[in-house]
Amino acid sequence: MTIKSESVWNYVESPSIDGIIKAGGYFLIYFFGMFLASKCLPSIEARSPKKTYKLTGFYIFILLTILIPIGYYTEHLSLLFIIKNFISFFIVINIFTILFSLYLFQREEAIQNAPNSNRPIDYWHGREKDPMLFDVDLKVFFYQPSLIGLALVNLSLAEAQISLYGTLTIGMILYQIFWYLYLLTHYIREDFMLWTFDIIEDHFGFMLVWGDLIYVPFLYSIAGWFVADNIHKPLSITWLIITIFLHFIGHYIFRVSNWQKFDVRKYGSKVKIWGKQVKLLEGRLILSGFWGIGRHVNYTGEILLYLSIALCSGTISFVPYILPISLLILLSQRASRDDQRCRTKYGEKIWGQYCQVAKFRMIPYIY
Known part of the structure; x- marks a missing residue:
């Protein structure tokens, strides 16, 4: 450096x-x-x-x-x-x-x-x-x-x-x-x-x-x-717009997805997500909010959040991008391990049903 x-x-x-x-x-x-x-x-x-x-x-x-x-x-x-x-x-x-x-x-x-x-x-x-x-x-x-x-x-x-x-x-x-x-x-x-x-x-x-x-x-x-x-x-206007967009999208997904899961764990089925009563599969797996879209979108939001922070430095160095890149690698592997653990915990049938609703792990149509 x-x-x-x-x-x-x-x-x-x-x-x-x-x-x-x-x-x-x-x-x-x-x-x-x-x-x-x-x-x-x-x-x-x-x-x-x-x-x-x-x-x-x-x-x-x-x-x-x-x-x-x-x-x-x-x-x-x-x-x-x-x-x-x-x-x-x-x-x-x-x-x-x-x-x-x-x-x-x-x-x-x-x-x-x-x-x-x-x-x-x-x-x-x-x-x-x-x-x-x-x-x-x-x-x-x-x-x-x-x-x-x-x-x-x-x-x-x-x-x-x-x-x-x-x-x-x-x-x-x-x-x-x-x-x-x-x-x-x-x-x-x-x-x-x-x-x-x-x-x-x-x-x-x-x-x-x-x-x-x-x-x-x-x-x-x-x-x-x-x-x-x-x-x-x-930073160019285009760069700034992309950076701000990624941050608020990533920040929202990161926090809200975690809060949705937290609220269900804490208060159970009486929780409302996005104005509607939470839906649970077998009373355990959340089918509402971000958890009815992807299985680990909280990881996606976290990576986007840290990427937006790195983007504030522009292209002056690759060093600021080490954190979001390392998180992408580590959390992708963790998402795979989480899937395996959940399949064992909930059983092949229930986890398979959940995956039919939440079809991707972190990135739609890719991963």
């Missing part, structure tokens, strides 16, 4: 002892601030299939939506330090991830929960499903520093573009809008995540801690670096 002489990458400082200490201080203030907010802010009570949670993510998100613009307007806030210390943050947060996962592995409750789980694989997956600290569910809490961290990195890239080039491009504006809407639609139905496999079944160890603190904020923001540097190749 070539870095141009004039580039936001040039803001990034080489890691040093002082830089790592500074980044460590910033991160700990941020992390414990998020924890205190999760502990002290008003909460929304929500149930999962196994227990009741108190969710504060929506209030944290709305509070920051108000405070960050005020901070920028009054010139009391700058997030350029995130870009300047990006490598130091990466080092610090990886170290924190290793140590925090060790804490999860060695804490008394974990040992009592799985006294014979001492293998490296148990450190990777974790010993406990629902570790609690000061009445805060850690697995649910870690979504906050993860997703809010992604938002802060994205904002720092917009600030870097203004600082370096003196402008905010259409591509960067769309990039910020797309990610904001992604987070907003997550938080307005935050209880959805309580019904996901990660929350219900997974143990909480290094794999999920690293995914929350490193994978999401560092990898998902990678396109923003190229959006920030795309100054000399402005």
Whole structure:
């Protein structure tokens, strides 16, 4: 990857002892601030299939939506330090991830929960499903520093573009809008995540801690670096129209299909989808909404969503397209595995009947 002489990458400082200490201080203030907010802010009570949670993510998100613009307007806030210390943050947060996962592995409750789980694989997956600290569910809490961290990195890239080039491009504006809407639609139905496999079944160890603190904020923001540097190749009107169209179509399919399935799982056959009473096959498989069209259209929507974010960078580099391309490969394989699993779970006859209604997996007439 070539870095141009004039580039936001040039803001990034080489890691040093002082830089790592500074980044460590910033991160700990941020992390414990998020924890205190999760502990002290008003909460929304929500149930999962196994227990009741108190969710504060929506209030944290709305509070920051108000405070960050005020901070920028009054010139009391700058997030350029995130870009300047990006490598130091990466080092610090990886170290924190290793140590925090060790804490999860060695804490008394974990040992009592799985006294014979001492293998490296148990450190990777974790010993406990629902570790609690000061009445805060850690697995649910870690979504906050993860997703809010992604938002802060994205904002720092917009600030870097203004600082370096003196402008905010259409591509960067769309990039910020797309990610904001992604987070907003997550938080307005935050209880959805309580019904996901990660929350219900997974143990909480290094794999999920690293995914929350490193994978999401560092990898998902990678396109923003190229959006920030795309100054000399402005996006055409046609490109912009396609990008906006793909985003809103993909975003709608991704969220609404998942919400439809979630609502049926939570409330059963009394749910209405698109204004009509939900239809169920054998009381189990949804024949309404997106699930009566395709078997895994939520994956299709997710790929289109991330593709639209990559398109905000134009053709400046192939790197932003690695995420949607990798998701296309991984989710296509997952859709095939899901079909096999469902065929075993529901039986050849019932699954065959469902496939007669929802005829394709992800792409009509193709896959």
